[in-house]
Amino acid sequence: MINTKWLQTFCTLADIGSFTDTAKQLHMTQSGVSQHINKLEQAIGQALLIRQGKRFILTDIGERLRQQSTDLIAQLQSLAVNVSLDCPYEGEVRVMSPGSIGLKLYPHFLALQAQYPQLVIDYRFAPNDSIDQALLNNQIDIGFKTCPDAMTELSNVKIAEEALLLVTPAELSQPDWLSLQKLGFIDHPDGAYQAQQLLSANYPQFQHVNKLPKRGFSNQVSLLLEPVSLGLGFTVLPAHAVQAFAKPEKIAVHHLPIAVSEPIHIVELRDKPRPKRIHTIVEEALLRFSQCEAYACTD
Structure with missing residues (x-):
């Protein structure tokens, strides 16, 4: 594998045309520049320069390496800048x-x-x-x-905090414990946790959601109140999920005496x-x- 530092030194030397000026630009010694070129030639296995006293010309291999390396060096130079960009809207x-x-x-x-x-x-x-x-x-x-x-x-x-709400079919005006047991529970992925929070605070008879008859389950929150609206059971949901339901006239939302968020x-x-x-x-x-x-x- 070619060392990119050696390659950068070679491209700079090829562009400037002087070991002395290349050393100054790269903050190196002239011997350091020569070492990079020698190591690059060893890595490639071909001569890249023909030295003529203090001057040099590129070999055919050297010219091709220069042409193909220019874009690569530019990309390497901009890489650190590009990866460190931290745009708030991209x-x-x-x-x-x-x-x-x-x-x-x-x-x-x-x-x-x-x-x-x-x-x-x-x-x-x-x-x-x-x-x-x-x-x-x-x-x-x-x-x-x-x-x-x-x-x-x-x-x-x-x-933030979000209120939990008891939701029943529209015809149930008084959600006493016997009515809820008769209806049964419409479950959802967070149903057990949310029912435990709200029902245990308001109904002394509540033990666990598993003790209630299960009337259905849905993992689509936008559809979860459909079975409730059809009279198939009740559920407990966060307030915004209730507000987003498209048929509010088909359900009854109950704010229980002990509010739970x-x-x-x-x-x-x-x-x-x-x-x-x-x-x-x-x-x-x-x-x-x-x-x-x-x-x-x-x-």
Whole structure:
């Protein structure tokens, strides 16, 4: 393999035409320049120069090497600059969150991409327990979670709270415990956790979601309230997922006596510096949470 330092010395010498001036430009000694040229010739196995006293001319091999190396040297010189560029509106941002948060944030992230086409949004909808592993596997850059784990490799910063709501078919006006048992539960990927939080605080009879009759399951948050609207069961969902449902007249949303909210955290790898494009996404998320009544923002 050709040493790029030797190649840069050779190209500079070929352009300037003088060992003395090349040494000055590269802040080397003349003997250092000669050593680089000798090592390059040994590596290639061909003479590159024909020395004529203090002057020289390039051999045919030397001329071809010079022609083919010019662009390469220019690319190497700009490489450090290019890789260190950190533009706030360029590059891919890989995001993952539960569905309710995604319903809120994804349209705004797409609007940001429409404004800055070089910013590429890769948004994945997933339950809480998938997000940490995706970060550790370098599958995403940032996550938004409602149930952070105490993993030392990850940083969790609380940025907002979202209310949890009991949702039943529209005809159920009083959601007493017997009525809920009769209806049964429509489950979803975070259903057990969210039902535990809200129902245990308001119904002394509640033990575990598994004790309720299961009437269905969906991992599509935008469709989760469809079976509820058809009278097939009840569920517990974050506020924004409820607000996004297209048939509000078909469901009843119950604000129980003991209000329960779940925190929203930004989750990142603890020791990984945050590029400016990730900071752009975080700032957009903070703005949208602060503007939505479904969320209570925190410092």
